[in-house]
Amino acid sequence: MADKPKPRRVRPAPPPPPAKPDFQLRRRLLVGVLSGAFVLLCGAVFYRQVIETDFLQTQGERRYLRMAEIPARRGVIMDRNGEPLAVSTPVETVWTDPRKLVTQPDALPDLAKALGLNPAELREKINTNRERGFLYLKRRVSFDEAREVRLAIAQHKIEGVDFETEYRRFYPGAEVFSHLIGFTNIEDRGQEGLELAYDTQLKAEPGLRQVLHDGRQRIVQEIEQIRPPRQGQDLVLSLDRRLQFLAYRELMIAVKKNQAKGGTVVVIDANTSEVLAMVNQPGYNPNVERERGGNGGSRRNRALTDVMEPGSTAKPFVVAAALERGLITPTTRFNTSGGVLKIGSNVVRDTHNYGNLDVTGIITKSSNVGSVKIAQKMDYAALWDLYDRLGFGHLTGVGFPGESTGRLRHYSHWRPFEHATMSFGYSFSVTALQLAQAYGVLSADGIKHPVTLIKREPGKTAMRRKSVRVLSADTTRKLRAMMETVVSDQGTAVKAKIPGYRVGGKTGTAKKAGAHGYGLKRYQSVFAGFAPAGKPRLVMVVMIDEPGGKDYYGGLVAAPVFEKVMEGALRFFNVPPDDPQPSMLLAHQGDEEPELKKVP
Amino acid sequence: MMRSGFWLVGVLTFAVIVSAVAMVYIKYETRLHFGRLQDLRAQRDAIDIEWNRLRLEEAALSTHVRVERKARYELNMFAPRFSDVLFIEDGSHGR
Numbered sequence: 001m002a003d004k005p006k007p008r009r010v011r012p013a014p015p016p017p018p019a020k021p022d023f024q025l026r027r028r029l030l031v032g033v034l035s036g037a038f039v040l041l042c043g044a045v046f047y048r049q050v051i052e053t054d055f056l057q058t059q060g061e062r063r064y065l066r067m068a069e070i071p072a073r074r075g076v077i078m079d080r081n082g083e084p085l086a087v088s089t090p091v092e093t094v095w096t097d098p099r100k101l102v103t104q105p106d107a108l109p110d111l112a113k114a115l116g117l118n119p120a121e122l123r124e125k126i127n128t129n130r131e132r133g134f135l136y137l138k139r140r141v142s143f144d145e146a147r148e149v150r151l152a153i154a155q156h157k158i159e160g161v162d163f164e165t166e167y168r169r170f171y172p173g174a175e176v177f178s179h180l181i182g183f184t185n186i187e188d189r190g191q192e193g194l195e196l197a198y199d200t201q202l203k204a205e206p207g208l209r210q211v212l213h214d215g216r217q218r219i220v221q222e223i224e225q226i227r228p229p230r231q232g233q234d235l236v237l238s239l240d241r242r243l244q245f246l247a248y249r250e251l252m253i254a255v256k257k258n259q260a261k262g263g264t265v266v267v268i269d270a271n272t273s274e275v276l277a278m279v280n281q282p283g284y285n286p287n288v289e290r291e292r293g294g295n296g297g298s299r300r301n302r303a304l305t306d307v308m309e310p311g312s313t314a315k316p317f318v319v320a321a322a323l324e325r326g327l328i329t330p331t332t333r334f335n336t337s338g339g340v341l342k343i344g345s346n347v348v349r350d351t352h353n354y355g356n357l358d359v360t361g362i363i364t365k366s367s368n369v370g371s372v373k374i375a376q377k378m379d380y381a382a383l384w385d386l387y388d389r390l391g392f393g394h395l396t397g398v399g400f401p402g403e404s405t406g407r408l409r410h411y412s413h414w415r416p417f418e419h420a421t422m423s424f425g426y427s428f429s430v431t432a433l434q435l436a437q438a439y440g441v442l443s444a445d446g447i448k449h450p451v452t453l454i455k456r457e458p459g460k461t462a463m464r465r466k467s468v469r470v471l472s473a474d475t476t477r478k479l480r481a482m483m484e485t486v487v488s489d490q491g492t493a494v495k496a497k498i499p500g501y502r503v504g505g506k507t508g509t510a511k512k513a514g515a516h517g518y519g520l521k522r523y524q525s526v527f528a529g530f531a532p533a534g535k536p537r538l539v540m541v542v543m544i545d546e547p548g549g550k551d552y553y554g555g556l557v558a559a560p561v562f563e564k565v566m567e568g569a570l571r572f573f574n575v576p577p578d579d580p581q582p583s584m585l586l587a588h589q590g591d592e593e594p595e596l597k598k599v600p
Numbered sequence: 601m602m603r604s605g606f607w608l609v610g611v612l613t614f615a616v617i618v619s620a621v622a623m624v625y626i627k628y629e630t631r632l633h634f635g636r637l638q639d640l641r642a643q644r645d646a647i648d649i650e651w652n653r654l655r656l657e658e659a660a661l662s663t664h665v666r667v668e669r670k671a672r673y674e675l676n677m678f679a680p681r682f683s684d685v686l687f688i689e690d691g692s693h694g695r
Contacts (some may be wrong), residue, residue, distance in 0.1 A: 071645070073648075073652075076652075084659050084660060085659075087652050087655060087656050088652075089649065089652050089653055089656065090649055100656065172659035172660050172663070173659075174657055218635070219634075219638055220631045220634060220635070221630065221631065221634055222634065241664075244662060245663065245664030245665070246664065249664070249665070440657050499682040500682065500685065500687075570664050571679075576687070577685075577687055580687040581682075
């Protein structure tokens with residue numbers, strides 16, 4: 001500039017004095033910009049702090065607060081001795097974030113292998129769901145599969161595959177208990193049977209809590225429990241697992257042997273009316289998913305949902321009603337000769353001509369004509385009243401879903417022939433449990449205790465209040481003596497004899513009514529009985545549905561099942577023999593050591 | 601007058617610092633204990649699961665069918681036959 005050497009010849013025009021910077025303006029500008037920025041800042045702070053605060057706070061919380069579930073387990077169903085019949089066990093479910101997994105195609109084959117899936121299908125599944133953030137890979141994997149998956153994840157450093165805990169219910173009793181217990185669905189809620197009936201008691205509700213977690217997703221603090229978990233309560237049934245297994249096996253053998261369509265066995269405790277065993281054929285395994293859907297026939301709890309005409313097993317009640325009114329004694333004689341009785345235009349027949357029979361004989365031989373003659377000594381109301389009070393035509397109160405009431409028409413609608421058929425167990429229908437309950441009345445000296453599937457605490461007043469007297473103790477004692485003759489060489493059920501015990505019961509062979517009346521040779525063979533007859537402890541009803549073999553009489557088809565199961569039951573419950581044979585007796589004061597038999 | 605005010609401020613400042621440090625420490629302790637609680641809960645759940653698994657296993661192993669098969673065919677056992685039963689009458693309760 002000024003000091004630049006220049007030729008001095010031309011005197012240059014003096015340069016204009018440099019413009020003095022306008023500091024004033026600059027300062028104002030600066031202050032203006034700065035205060036503008038400050039206002040902006042204040043505004044932003046105000047906006048974030050006051051207006052946007054809720055949004056930001058929730059966003060922040062989402063990064064460190066989390067809702068966590070507190071797991072809860074569905075109650076266990078146990079038998080009367082505490083053996084588990086239905087248990088929920090946590091199992092793992094593998095889920096994935098397809099958006100992440102789709103970027104790791106190399107790992108897919110191994111992952112598929114670990115899960116037992118087809119690799120091509122898995123790839124397809126991931127690709128079609130690539131937009132989604134959540135996908136179940138496989139629900140309820142087995143213990144081994146879960147380990148394999150963890151290995152595969154570690155090996156390939158797979159991201160976006162994780163586990164979730166779910167509960168799965170196992171039924172160790174499988175088909176032996178399935179009709180009664182039912183099953184739960186994938187959410188562990190009851191669908192059938194007692195699982196459904198007692199769902200409110202059994203069900204678990206997972207709790208919810210709010211927790212604080214750190215950057216590594218570890219929970220570091222529990223803020224609050226939003227909802228406490230509700231653990232499912234356990235349910236103790238009145239069933240006995242050993243007896244149930246035994247009854248199931250014997251029933252299965254009998255159904256197979258007689259080529260029958262199905263069958264039912266019900267055992268109840270004579271003193272408390274607790275159901276000790278209840279089995280049906282055909283059955284299904286609740287642990288196998290596809291058997292649950294199955295044909296409806298195998299899923300039904302026939303002992304409660306299916307009705308049958310009790311046939312001759314109803315005869316003792318006719319006798320009871322007449323005994324109660326003092327119309328007959330066990331030795332009153334009736335003429336059944338000819339084995340035929342005309343009522344209006346209909347005819348009642350016996351299988352043989354029994355001639356002149358006393359009341360005991362009518363029970364022993366199961367004479368239809370005899371029981372009609374006894375019934376004719378009473379009016380309609382008397383018979384109906386007893387049947388009604390025994391519980392026929394009413395729900396038993398066990399609360400089982402789908403339980404049938406059976407059918408008992410009011411006596412005002414009866415016609416004379418109906419009255420007659422009622423006396424040998426036709427024209428009304430009952431469930432196997434109702435029949436067992438009625439035989440329970442005979443066994444419990446005339447008192448009807450409400451039947452139950454839930455274990456009773458001994459001496460509970462609730463039960464005593466609901467128990468009602470239906471028959472006098474004297475009547476039932478006489479009746480039991482008569483029914484013991486059924487299980488004798490003269491009776492219809494020799495095969496129900498149990499050595500060492502006095503057994504009473506009654507056979508029944510009911511023709512099945514089809515769409516076209518009582519056509520064809522379709523029968524239901526029934527045996528209902530109790531033991532020991534002196535002071536009964538157990539009552540059992542056996543029903544075999546449509547035996548296809550040559551035998552169909554209750555005494556030949558159902559009675560052997562009774563004998564096998566009852567013998568085992570008496571042993572399980574340690575019931576002392578009430579009719580010990582002389583060879584069994586061992587005198588207490590015996591002075592010589594008894595020679596123990598050698599086991600071969 | 602001035603002096604006591606100075607002291608008061610000093611003491612309070614010190615107290616505030618101590619309480620702040622204590623708070624941090626307690627928080628740290630809480631987290632440690634909570635972590636331990638979490639571990640113990642997980643352990644409890646695992647034990648509970650194991651217990652149920654074992655019950656199931658026991659139930660599966662003790663089914664009537666299995667026990668009977670073992671007893672009958674492997675150990676050659678049988679239910680007492682009628683002829684094997686001896687009934688000991690207790691003479692003491694004579695009525």
